[in-house]
Every structure is written in structure tokens, then in C-alpha cells.
Amino acid sequence: MKLHKKTNRPLVLVSVMLAMFVGAVEATIVSTAMPAIAGELGGFSRYSWIFSAYLLMSTVTVLIYGKLADLFGRKPIFFVGLSIFLFGSVLCGFATSMEQLIVFRLIQGLGAGAVMPIATTIVGDIYSTEERAKIQGYLSSVWGISAVSGPVIGGLIVQYWDWKYVFWVNVPLGILAMVGIYFFLHEPKTERKVAIDYKGAVLLTTSLSIILFWLVEGGQSFNRSSSLSLLLIILGVALFILFIWIERKAEDPMMPFSIWKNPVILYANLVSLTTGVILIGVSSYLPTYVTGVMEQSAMIAGFTLTAMSIGWPIASSVAGHLLIRFGTFTVSFAGGISLVAGSLMFVAMTGESGPLWAAFSSFFVGVGMGLTSTSFIVTIQGAVSREQRGSATAANMFMRNFGNTVGAAIFGAVLNGSLMSAFRGKDLDYEVNDINLLLTEESRSTLGTTKMEILQQALDGSLQWVYVAVLLFAIISLLLILRIPRGKVVLHDNN
Template sequence: MTKQMETKRTLVLIAVMLAMFVGAVEATIVSTAMPAIAAELGGFSRYSWIFSSYLLMSTVTVLIYGKLADVFGRKPVFFFGLTIFLIGSILCGFSTSMEMLILFRLIQGFGAGVVMPIATTIVGDIYSTEERAKIQGYLSSVWGISAVSGPVIGGLIVQYMDWKYVFWVNVPLGLLAMAGVFFFLHEPKIERKVSIDIKGAALLMVSLSGLLYWLVEGGQSFERLSGVSFVLLILSISLFSLFIFVEKRAEDPMMPFAIWKNPVIFYANLVSLTTGVILIGVSSYLPTFVTGVMEQPAIIAGFTLTAMSIGWPIASSIAGHLLIRFGTFTVSFAGGLSLVIGSLLFVFMNGSSGPLWAAFSSFFIGVGMGLTSTSFIVTIQGAVRRERRGAATAANMFMRNFGNTVGAAIFGAVLNASLLSIFKKEGLDYTVDNINSLMTMESREKVGVQKLEVLQTALDSSLQWVYLTVLLFAIISLLLILRIPKGRVIQHDDN
């Protein structure tokens, strides 16, 4: 390989890492800023929708972007999605109500579906399996950098500027990433007939949107046991079943189900689903616990999340070296154990535990995510040819995103139901939106001591149910990992 080619690979890698940073920092900054956003815009009962709306659109589009990248090439699809993401980011900053912010997060999520899968696929194209295992350490360092800078930037913005800038900070970084990919990535010409599975794409988007809406809004906009609920659920399942039927007969399917016949890919994708649930449970509600129950400022709440994203790249770097030697099962099993340990620590956390306990628990979750995600991505990309690499990578990302969305719905429902149950049991005429008063120091000062204690106790107890649910999914993840065949990384390179 010539020095010029190696230089271009390095510059492409830097551009891809910058794009991944934009996606990664979005989670840490917004999670840190959410208490301040909720305090200004109100509507704590819609808190989970800020995450769910973004995740819904990024989830239903990720498979489509992955397939389009295989058909039209990585660059044009990457540019289209990232442009939509940046437009959505700009609009989010102009929100004046929770409903408006939810709408703009939908637009942002529509573009966000392209970032992680296509960036990871580009790396899969320009590096071999053995190189990928090592390069994952660099990619995962993005999480460490975003973890350190994201909460700090988010906390400083909330404290000294305005929460709107947590969305606008994405714009210059995204433009730099696009420029790097445009100038330095040169793709091979696609020498095959272009076939777009429009019917499959439409069925996938409609069925998943309906299912995710049922998950998120069930129990709020309509009762779970109601006519609307049953119609929505049956319609979504029917359309998804039709999607599977269509895909099995499509000439060039949006989702090539043949890759799922590989047991390593099958169980890796299932574990990605359950770890996605865990990830959203921790990242969404840990700042709420630290801010509302421990009475810490936003910047401290952000640093507790930093620990998770520092553990992630450290573990990922180690996994890259261990994977070639020991195989997917051993590395992912160690990750599953770490997830269980971190979840147990969260279960035993309370208001007097302090931020260090929260950070330590978060670190173990990060280690588990780093070990599992790295081993799965490297294995999956090594098991398929280039013309299916985009779809295979996107399928894994889809499962994690789907887990994020399902998790946001589950944890939102668990938290709201627990809070309302406690208020009813205590005979208090409170709603979930009363929790808004715990989100900042200024709002807490306006609440009487007795009411403040009642609200904090209720939030503490309710979040314990959230962490018990996180533990349940950590155990399920470990059990699924036990089904992964033992052995070395599957290699199928044709770069």
C-alpha cells in the first residue's frame, strides 16, 4: 500500500470519527441538558418523547440507509442523511415548547439513522478484518472523547449560556466530517443492476412507526387495554409480517434475512437489542437521578455519564486485541458479566450514595457495551461480502437502536406508573409534571421542604424500578451470549 493511499485512509478515518463524534456527543449533551430543558419548556410527562422521537426515526431509517449505501455507494447516502441531521439540529434550538422540540427531534432522527451504520461500514470497506479489530479502539475512543467533552460542554452551556446551543454545536462538526469524506473517500464503481426495494422500505417504516408509537404512547394518549391500542398493535404486526413475506421474495431485499442464518450474527443482533435497552435506561435517567435525588448540578450529572463512555473505549480497545485470539464468545461473555455487575450497582444506589457510586456503576456498563459492541461489529463485517456489508452493519445498528426505542418506552412507562402509584397511595394530588421542580437548584428552592422530600422520595423509589428493569435486561443479555458458538472470528474479506 502506497504512502498516499495510507494517508487518504487515515484522513477518511478521521472524518468518519468526527461524524461518529457528532452522533455520540448528541446523546451525552442532550441527556445532560434535559433537566434544564424540561424546567423551561415544562411537560415532564413527555420527557421520554424527547428521546423516543429521535430514536423512532433513526431506528426505522437505519436499515434503509444501510441498503441504499450498498446500492448507490456510501458517500451520497452519508451526505443526504447528515444534511437532514444538521437541519434538524438547527431547528431543535429554536423550539419554544416540548411539542415543537419533539417534532424537530423527529427530523433530526430521520438524518441520524445514517451516521453510525454508514460511518462504520466505510471503515469496514477500507480495512481488513484484523485491522478492523484494532481500529475499533480508535472508533470507540470517540465515545471517550464525547463523554469527556459532551457533559462538560453541555453543563457549561446550560449553566452559562442557553440549552439551545447543545443542538447547534453539531453543525460545524458535521460540515467538517462531510468535507473529509467528500475529498478523501474514493469508492469503487458499482458494477451491478440497481434495484430498490421500495415496497419493503415503505412496509418497514409504517409497521415500525406504528409499533414504536404504541410502545411510547400506550398508557398516556390511550389505554393499553383499549380498542385504539389493539387496532394499532394488530395493524403494526400485520404490516411487519407482510414486510417479512415481501423481503423473502424480493430480488434485492431491504433486509437480507440469509445473513441471520449465521448463529453468531443472529445472537449478536439479539444481544444488541437487549443492550440497547440497557443503554437508554442508563443514559436517559441517570442525570435525572443525580440532579433530582442527589441534588447535584447538571455538570456533575454529566460526569456520571462520562464514566460510562470512558469505560466503553477502554474495553473496546482491549476487545480489539482479544477478539482475534479468543473469539467472539469469550469477549462478549466478559462484556455480559460487566453489564450485570453495573446494573446490580445501580439497583443498590440511593440518594445518599453520592455521584461517585453512580459514576462507578456507569463505568461497568460502559465496559460491557465496549466489549460486546466491538466483538459483534467486527465479527459481522468479517462474515459478509462488501455488497452486503452496509445492510449487515445496519441490521446490527438497527437492533441496538430498536432496543433504545423500546427501552425509552418501557422505562418511561415504568417511571410514570410508579410515580402516579406512589402519589395515589400517599393521597397526594400530584402529577408526573410535579417532578419538574426537582430538576434545577432554582426550582427546588421554590418548593417547600416537606413537598421536596416527598417528591425526591417518590422519584428515588420510581427510579429503583427503572434500574431493576435494567438488571433484568442485563441478565437476558448474558443468557443470550451463552448461545453464541465458541470459536475464532469469522473472516470473509474481499476488500
Template sequence: MKKTNRPLVLASVMLAMFVGAVEATIVSTAMPSISADLGGFSKYSWVFSAYLLMSTVTVLLYGKLSDIFGRKPIFAVGILLFLIGSLVCGFATSIEELIFYRFIQGLGAGAVLPIATTIVGDIYSAEERAKVQGYLSSVWGISAVTGPAIGGMLVATIGWQYVFWVNIPLGILALLGVMLFLVEPPKQQKPSIDYAGAILLTVSLTCFLYWLVEGGVGFDWLSYETLLLLSGTVISGIIFVRVERAAKDPMMPFDIWKNNAILYANLVSLATGIIVIGVTSYLPTYVTGVMEQPATIAGFTLTAMSIGWPVAAFFSGRLLIKIGYFRTTLAGCVFLVIGTMLFVFMRPEFGPFWAAISSFFVGVGMGLTSTAFIVSIQAAVAYEQRGSATASFMFMRNLGSTMGVALLGSILNTSLLAYFKERGEDMSVNAINGLLTEKGRASLSLETLSFLQKGLSMSLQNVYGVTALFAAISFLLIFGLPRKKGA
């Protein structure tokens, strides 16, 4: 009988994860050029939100489908959708077209990352997974380091379209590697597909995530649209739970959440999703607007997190074997608390090195926890539920990032408006745009510059305070994990 070629499958899976993970950072670098070419700056954020929305909504569905039909066919469907989306993104002639194509890309991305991680859980033993999952976790950090550099180089040389097209040859190689060298066990039972559950889950999550992304931007938080979307979220969610409890083979098996290793890992994943999006979204704004550093220095402060993450992920696999899941994840959460608290105490005069150190500590915390959680979750369930369990972890992190974008953005805007109002200034949040470039700062009077920088600094301190709160919550949740060494 033909056997799985584990090294080649691992290389293919890491390549697939790199392509999916690098998409966020590589596109962010190209967005100024894309916006200048296609127009539609008011819809700028939807280029990111469309991708995040679809990948979050579908990740649980793909995880379950991979348990029913096997990893290979669902992985193939996901990566083909992702590659088709990447191809047409490069041909977009308007921002609206690009947003639609990003939906297609996100629809495929929802399968690539969780199934790639699940495949590794299938082909390696529990003892080997700790080290190998450390390699996979490091892909996230490496993609964050290389993404901006690759994106900047492509935009400067051959055009922003290649930011999307560079995915295609890499994705094809990853697909061929998995299809040719992965051998799966035959399915013994006839698949039972929970169509009703899939539809209800998609409706509920879409309503909720759309409200999070557009609330306070496309419509007021207290509005008819909010009432409609939240009603849709709650009603479809309640029906979904009832349908799942009665389903023969539910899309989301609730029994896996009864396992403490999965429940608490997923709750911490939700909180860390908020922390990561808070750092990556707003640290460059602080370094550029308040510290008056160029974009390259702002990028360096984020790169520090991207270095800490893969280094810690590499050592996390070894720590799991030596001290167990509980102590490894506890150490990770300690680093998250330290990193976020350093952000809270950051002041403009401390300079970008302080920001980089803070970022590095957060990266170390993410590297230690993410690897440990994936290994513990996959060890807690059988093969038939491993796809669903792994997808639930990915889903919670994505959900945390999506919630974080809305929550932290709202805190920042509200804090700025309150600052302006308290000081009797009739300014909009858009006034901050003048701080983000050297030319913009030069056009402001010293008094206005100081006023805006103080307001931005105070408002971002509120944002960092919330991220520190979620780090503290993560630390407390760790104590719900099983504490037996090797469990």
C-alpha cells in the same frame, strides 16, 4: 488507479460519528433553555423522540441502499439531510417547528452512523478492524463526555441555537473527507430497489415506535389508538415479511439473521440499548432527587460511564485478537451484570461515588461488547451485505433505546402511583418535580420531602431491577455466539 487514503477517511468517519453521537447529549443540556424560550413543555420529550424515531426507522433502509448504490452517495445524502435539519433547528420559533426539524435531522442521522461504521469495515482487513472499531466505539464515550460541556458552554455564551449549528462545519469536513479520499469498487450489477419493502418496513416501525413513545402519555395503553397502531404494526409487518421473501433484492435479507454471530449480537444489542437508556435517563434523577446532589455531581456519575466506555473499547480491539470474540463479549456482559446489580443495591446513603462506580462498570461492558460485535458481524458477511448487517446492529440498539424509554418510564410512573395509593396520598407523578432542584426541596416540609424521596428511590429500584434483568438476558445470549477463537 487511485487508492483510498485510509487515515483521512478514518478521521472523516470518526468526525461524522462524533457529530451524530454528540447530538443527543448536547441537546439534552440545552433543552431547559430551549423550552423556556419556545414554550410547549408538554411536548418536551418529543424533541428527543422525533430524532430517535426517524433514525431508528431509516437505519435499515440506508444500510441496504449503501449495499446497492455504494457507501459514498448514501452517506452524502444522509449527512446533508442531517446538516439541513441542524440548520433549520436553530431557526425554530416554536416547539412544534423544532420537533418537525428534528424529524429531518433524524432522517439524516439514520445514515451517518451505520454507514460510517461500514466504511471502516470496507477499507480495513479483518485483522485491522478490531483495533480500528475500538477507536470508533470510543467516539460514543467521548461524545457523552464532551456533549454536555459543549452544550452548556454554548447556551451560556451565544445561545441554544448554536447547539445545532456547531454540527454544520464539522459535518461538512466529514463529508468532504469521505467524498474526496474514499475510493469504492465499481458496481458490477444493475441495482434493484425494493420500494415495497422499504415502505412497508417504514409503516410498521413508525406505528410501533409511535405507540411506544406516546402510549400512556398521549393516549391510554388500552385504547382505540393502541388497537389501531398495533394492528398497523402487525399487518404491515406480516406483508413486509412476505414481500421480502419474494423480492429479488430484499431490503432486509433474512438470510443474514441465520448466522449466529449476527443473530445473537443483534439480540444482545437490543438488550443493551434498554440498559444504556435506563442509566442515562434516570441516574441523574436519582442522584439529584434522592441523594440531593447538584446537577454537576449528577453529571459526573454519568461521565464515569462515558470514561469506561472508550477505555474498554480501546482494549476490546486487542482482546479480540488475543482471546477471540466469545470471551471478549462474555467479559463485557459480566461487567454489565455487575454494573446493573450495583444499581439495584444502591441506597441514598451510599452517595454519588457508588452511582459513579456502577455507571463505570456499565460503560466498560458497553465498550467491550459493542466493538466486538461490530467486528464479528462485519467478518461474517461479504461486502455486498456488510451495510445491511452493520445497519441491523445499529437498528437493534436504537430499537432497544426507544423501547426502553417507554418501558422504563411506564414502570417508574406506575410504581410511583402505586406508592402514593398504598399510603393514601392523592398525588400525581408531577409531585416529584419538587425534588429535582434545591429551591424545590427547600419549599417542601421535611415530612413531604422524606415521603417523596422514599417513593422515588423505591420506584427507581424497580427500574434498575429491570435493567439488571436485561443484563442477565444479555449474558445468557452470549452463549449462542460462535466460540472459535478469531471467528
């Protein structure tokens, strides 16, 4: 492995982890501040779009940034992406309406698509396969730290300062990461002819934006069986098919489909899609179950979710050591078993199970995530050349993000449909929004015993269907993992 003599790997790693922390903490820190933001800016009906706008843009652009990093080098594209992200962060703090904040979150997401894949690709460039497997444990710990510290930092900022600083706190950390990358990472010069696939980039962005919009807003802004819904999904899929057709003929395609011919990469990416679905199912609805059905505080609900963030980095660190010894199949299979075990515990969970049961279920899912994600990213980065590493890493992260979006749509539809069915079945004059009354101790105290029992039974039964769906995706993940070639996969260190 040839490295530029001036590259300072430890300091580059610290800078990469800092950049990843800024990207990872964004979701949890903003979630905590959103009630205060909505209270000041109004526009509660657009509440979900504060998250959807960021998710849409970061998911759509991740593949494009991965390809650009392969063409022009990691540093310049990383700087462009992180600069856009920080610019959007500054603007978010100056928002005076919910509509403005949504636009600024789109700008933030436009830059965020570069941060995670390129940061991970940089690590793939400067470390060998054996080292990379161990370093992934450090990178995964960033997710755990952000999940634990994000709500705390967000809560302190809202309580003692102003919600604007929730966005502005990113700026000094992001600048510090850029300074570290600028001074300590030195990439080899490439003499590669650059051919930018503009058609592919436009078609990919347009098709995915339409499909993701349909997934996020379907059932809310418009009925999924409406003519508008049908038009959107047909247009999105048609444009994506056109994108694939053009990519196959492009001189230097935005998405090199040749890498998907490798069975390890194919099944690793498919499993990343299904685990992305599982992840959003657990993280979105576990706090609701713990507060609404178990009648626990928001802090206890946060603890049950934090258990997943503890299991994830621990498993990632272990996976790094096991991967070299046992290979991708064995480590990812163990992760698949852990996902199924955690999902089964969720299905078996009742209101009387208590928060410890919920925490252990969450922990097992976290272990499964850590084992699979680490083995996949290390294997994918080692299975392709340096010239394709950015695209391959970005494709894997895109599949996880896309799984999150698909999962949010599926589980939202399952939960709302089950709740409406429960209320209709008993001929009750309740609405889905009445469930909000279960989520705080103050609002629960305003409910009569009978109404609270009815609402809790409806929520419990509906979330059980969500967890059955989570279990189904865990089983699909395990079946896909069984398709991964056995034994140790031959990896390349062509840095």
C-alpha cells in the same frame, strides 16, 4: 485485501470519526439546551417529542440507508444522509415554535439514520479484520468524548450565545467530514444490477413508525389499554409481518434475512437489543436518582453518568486486542458479566451509598457495553461479504436503537406506575410531577421535611424497580451470549 491506491485511510478515519461525533453529540448537546429552548418557544407539553421525533426517524431509516449503501456505494448515500441532517440542523435554529422544531427534528433524524451505520461500514471496508478490531477503539472513543463534551458545549452556547447555535455548530463539522470523505475515500466500482425494493422500504418505514410511535407515546398521549392503542399495535405488527413475507420473495430484499441464519449475527443482534434497553435505563434515570435521592448537584449527577462513557471506550480498545486472540464468545461473555455486575450494584444502591457507588456501577455497565458492542460489530462485518456489509452493520445498529426505544417505554411505565402506587398506598394527594421538586436544590428548599422524605422514599423505591428491570435485561443478555458459538469465528476480508 485490495484497496484503491488513492484511498488515504488515516484521513478517511478522521473524517468518519468527525461525522460520528456530529451524530453522537447531538443528543447530549440538545438535552442541555432544552430548558432554554422550551423557555423561549413554549409548548412544554411537547418537550419529549423534540427527542422522540429525532429518535423515530433515525431508527426507522437506518436499515434503509444500510441497504442503499450496499446498492449504490457508501459515498453517495453518506452524502445524501449527512446533507439532510445538516439541512435539518440549519432549520432547527430558525424554529419559532415547538411544533416547527419537532418537524425540523424529524428532518434531522431522517438524515441521521445514514451517519452512524455508513461511517462504521466505511471503516469495515478499508481495514482488515485485525486492524478493524483495533480501530473500533477509536470509534468508540467518539461516544465517550461526545458524552463528556456535549453538555459542556451545550451549556456554554446557551450561556454565552444563543440556543440556535446548538444546532448550527453541527454544520461546519459535518461539511468538513464530507470534504474528507469526498477527496480521500475511493470505492471500487461495482457492476452490480440494482433492484430497489420499494415495497419493502415503504412497509418497513410504515410499520416501524407505527410501532415506535406506540412505544414512545403509549401511556402519555393515549392509554395503553385503549382501543386506539390496540389498533396501532395490531396495525404495526401486521404491516411488519407483511414486510417479512414480501422480503422473502423480493429479488434484492431491503433486509437480507439470510444473514440472520448465522448464529453469531443472530445472537449479537439480539444482545444489542437488550443492551440498548439497559443503556437507556441507566442514562435516563441515574441523574434523577443522584439529584433526587442522594441530593447531589447536576454536575455530580453528570459525573456519575460520565463514568459509563469512560468505561466504554477503554473496554472497546481492550476488546479490539482480545478479540483476535480469544474470539467473540470470550470477549462478549466478559462484557455480559460486567453488565450483570454493574446492574447488581445499581440494585444494591441506596441514598446513603453516595455518588462514587453510582459512578462505579455506571463504569461497569460502560465496560460491558464496550466489550460487547466492539466484538459484535467487528465479528458481524467480518462474517458477511462487502455487498452485505452495509445492511449487516445497519441491522445491528437498528437493534440497539430499537432497544433504546423499547427501554424508554418500559422504564417510563415502571417508574410512573411505581410512583402512583406508592402515593396511593399511603393515601397521599401527590402526583408524579411532584418529583420535579426533588431535582434542584432551590426547589428542595421549598419542601417541608416530611414531604421531602415521602417523595424521596417514593422515588427511591420506584427507581429500585427500574434497576431490577435493568438487571433482568442484563441477565437475559448474558444468557443470549451463552448461545454464541465458542472459539474463534472464521471471518472474511472480502473487501
